[in-house]
Amino acid sequence: MSDIIVSASPHVRKKRTTRGIMLDVLIALLPATVxxxxxxGARAAVTIVLSVFGAVATEWVWLLCKKTSIKAIARQFDLTSVVTGLLLALTLPPLDYKYFYIPLLSSIFAVGVAKMLFGGTGKNIVNPAxxxxxxxxxxxxxPMVSGWMRPLFGSVDSVAVSSATPLTSMLGDSIGAMGVSNLDLLLGTGVMGCIGETCKIALLVGFVYLVVRRVVKWQWPVIYVAVCGLISCAMGKSMNYFLPSVLSGGLLLGAIFMATDYVTSPNNKWACYVYYVLLGVVTALLRFGTKIEVVSFAILLLNLIVPLLNMWIRPRPFGATPIPQLIKQKCADLKAKLGKKKQKEGEQQ
Amino acid sequence: MKAIKGKFLAKGVHVPDQKSLAMDVPIEVMDAPDIVAIGVQQHIGRPAEPVVATGDQVYMGQLIAKETGYISANVYSSVSGVVMGVEKRPNVGGTTSDYIVIQNDHHYQEMKLDPLPDHESATIKARIREAGIVGMGGAGFPTEVKLSPKTPVDYLVINAAECEPYLTCDYRLMIEKTEEVLAGIRLLAKALGEVKIVMGIELNKPKAIALFEKYDDIQVVALKKAYPMGSEKHLIYSCTGRKVPVGKLPADAGCVVQNVATAYAVYEAVELGKPLYERVMTVSGKGCIHPKNLLVKTGTPYDAIRENCGVKDETVKYIAGGPMMGPAMASSNVYTTKTSSGFLMLLPEETTEDNPSPCINCGACAEVCPMNLLPMQIDFYTQAGKYDLAAQYGGVRNCISCGSCAYVCPAKRALTQSIALCKKKLAENKGGAK
Incomplete structure (x- = not known):
């Protein structure tokens, strides 16, 4: 007879684990990485390896400093730091080898400061990546904003794109002036940019995978991107702005992989609606203001108000009074109160 | 009446039901062992007071403990023999309480309640109270109290959902004792007065649906297979479209919910004069060699059931009841009660090792919570000792403890434990304030 385990119900549980979810995210990131x-080429590979290494090493060293045994660390290793490292690398430009310290230092900062200092997995306030x-x-x-590497193939009008990302000049000038079409933006051919952000089609493949595996709800990135695109159109007074504004920059990567990060997004449906709409608005507005690092800062900013959203917007329990009825009730109460007041006043007079 | 489809329950979880293990095994009568221990607290409310003394000769169906208040229930002897004493024995959950221990003489000399003079509402209710019938779905709330609602009621909802995986005892009762269950349901309806009868049966029991569809006074509602479909509030919503207001009882929505097994017990008590001292129980799980549906006498040790059905060596968990809400037992040296609906023996492959990791705020628990609560908030604030905030931001007071949240949690957090702790602390604080 083996030992009998006593534990709290439920005694059957779903197979999905945190590690499994993170593995799904990694798989979804695979197309973009490839x-x-x-x-x-090689520059991207070096950046990715350094970044992932930095992230995982920081987590492990941190836990070792907290006197956690290697065995325990390995058991609780949930791949979150790998995801952070990879995501971070994908948002960096393919850097020259002499800048090897940039991915390393940023990943150490990402995991060390943004995540472990706050208490590790699940406790961070902002998205570490x-x-x-x-x-x-x-x-x-x-090195981060200028002198970016040209993609290995694709026809690039070197004059038009020598100094900044397509988005920077595009939002300033009229669309298509620099010879980058929407198709180019979609495929990433001839577009300079960060490692993971250039090929939108790869990101979309990852998105579909996440939705199919039910890791991410399709509504959230779609709301974010759509709101952002529509507001861009409204501000530019032309629907032509929609596709370029959606397809350029880090919007898709941010919307699919960063904004939907579980830890730093609201924990219920209604708060999520508010969160993603706000994200879209903030991103679109910032884009017209500063033009650089917009998606990162928008998400960072909104991350900070997530705890408030969680507190303020909560689902109503099953069987709660329906909202119209509640309003009616409140109105009736108010009327009764006012009536009493008037009566009192009348009596006094 | 032809079965209609129940209202769609969007929330909840889909648990592999594992009912095939014992679904087609007919009910078998189990012989009681030499010694049975019958608890005085087999229900919600105050424990019953023993009315027999050590050395007394008792008969099967003789009153051995009397109710001590409005919310309380009589307890009857399930065997004939000699009372060996009133002793403290372990409960299923790990606590101890008083048990009347009886030496079984295996003669099963029966003592019956007097036949009823008529079938008026009041007489039926009095008999239900006398026979010590309690809700047999698991909660064990005295049935007579439920049948005397303070607000007018127009629906009697029969809970035949049996949404807990593995359990098949209600299903077997419906298949094998259709007429008796039906009579019981009609008696319950009569006790309530003018009510419509609806019967919620999950779609994974098509035979039962077909059987009860034939009767014109019963509206069968075919329910989607989901957990927790058998929860009172959700069953009422699915069957009648009404929502029980927050913090209110089903009666406030004009409904009374009764279990199939309870209906059967009512039939036996009213028509046969037989008080509640035995019930059908599912013994199942892959660790069980012969999964069975047993007619078990109250007070039978689980040990005896285990020997009757056989257990595999690799079994790691004994569960009293279903796997979603039933407590795990440290040993099978405990005794069955009126509410014991199942005894599961699980192999390691069926049950999961709990290895909690930090919450990643994925929101899966909130997504499945049938009560629309935020279990992760409850867990968070409970861990921090802020029970009031857990109630404010998580809504722990509305929790029905179904365990759906813990079922889906990818971090395998012990959400049900947190919730139980929080509820207990809140109750204590409330008591202290008074």
């Missing part, structure tokens, strides 16, 4: 490698990305952007400005 696209990045194809476009930018975005924190790392912003850290890199602020700390190492020149």
């Amino acid at each position: 696209a990045g490698l194809v476009f930018f 975005i924190a790392g990305r912003v850290f890199a952007f602020i700390s190492f400005q020149s």
Whole structure:
């Protein structure tokens, strides 16, 4: 007879685990990673490896410093740091080898400061990958915003795109001026940009995978992107802005993989609607204001109000009074109160 | 009446039902062992007071403990023999309470309640109370109290959902004792007065649906297979479209919910004069060699049932009741009660090892919560000792403890434990404030 286990109900549980979810996210990131490698070759590979290494090593060293045994670390290793490292690498430009310290330092910052300092998996307030990305952007400005590597193939009008990402000039100038079509943006051919952000089609494949595996609800990224695109159109007074504004920059990567991060997004449906609409609005507005690092800062900003959203917007329990009825009730109460007041006043007079 | 489809329950979880293990095994009468221990607290409410003394000769169906209040129930002897004493024995959940221990003489000399003079509402209710009938779905709330609602009622909802995986005892009762269950349901309806009878049966029991469809006074509602379909509030919503208001009882929505097994017990008590001292129980699980549906006498040790059905060596868990809400037992040296609906023996492959990791705020628990609560918030604030905030932001007071949240949790957090702790602390604080 084996030992009898006593534990709380339920005694049957779903097979899905945190590690499984993170593995799904990694699989979903695979197409974008492969696209990045194809476009930018060895430089991308080095950046990715350094970033992932930095992220995982930071987590492990942190836990070792907290006197956790190697065995325990391995058992609780849930792949979140791998996801963080990979996501961070995908948001970095394919850097020259002499800048090897950038992915390393930013991933150490991402996991060390943004995640472990706050208490590790599930406790971070902002998305670690975005924190790392912003850290890199602020700390190492020149390699991050200029002198970007040209993709290995695709026809690039070198004059038009020598200094900035397509988005920067596009929102300033009229569309199509630099010879980048929507199709180019979709496929990433001839577009300069970050490792994972260039090939949108790869990101979309990842999105479909996440939706099919039910890791991410399709509504959320769609709401974010649609709101952002529509507001861009409204501000530009032309529907032609929709596709370029959606397909360029880090919007898709941000919407699919960063904004939907479980830890830093609201925990219920209604709060999520508000969150993603707000994200779209903030992103679109910021884009017209600053033009750089927009998606990162928008998500970072909105991450900070998630705890408030969780507190303020909560689902109503099953069997709660329906809202119209509730309003009617409140109105009736108010009327009764006012009536009493008037009566009192009348009596006094 | 032809079965209609129940209202769609969007929330809840889909648990593999595992009912095939014992679904087609006919009910078998199990002989009681030499010694039975019958608890005085087999129901919600105050424990019954023993009315027999050590050395007394008792008969099967003789009153051995009397109710002590409005919410309380009589207890009857399930065997004939000699009372060996009133002793403290372990409960299923790990606590101890008083048990009347009886030496079984295996003669099963029966003592019956007097036949009823008429079938008026009041007489039926009095008999139900006298026979010690309690809700046999698991909660064990005295049935007579439920049948005397303070607000007018126009629906009698019969709970035949049996949404807990593995359990098939209600299903077997419906198949094998259709007429008797039906008579019981009609008696319950009569006790309530003018009511419509609806019967909620999950779609994975097509035979039962077909059987009860034939009767004109019963509206069968075919329910989607989901857990927790058998929860009172959700059953009422699915069957009648009404929602029980927050913090209110089903009677406030004009409904009374009764279990199939309860209906059968009512039939036996009213028509046969037989008080509640035995019930059908499912013994199942892959760790069980011969899964069975047994007619078990109250007070039978689980040990005896285990020997009757056989257990595999690799079994790691004994569960009293269903796997979603039933407690795990430290040993099978405990005794069955009126509410014991199942005894499961699970192999490691069926049950999961709990290895909680930090919450990643994925929202899966909130997505499935049938009460629309935020279990992760309850867990968070409970861990921090802020029970009031858990109630404010998580809504723990409305929790029905179904365990759906813990079932889906990818971090395998012990949500049900947190919730139970939080509820207990809130109750204590409330008591202290008074």
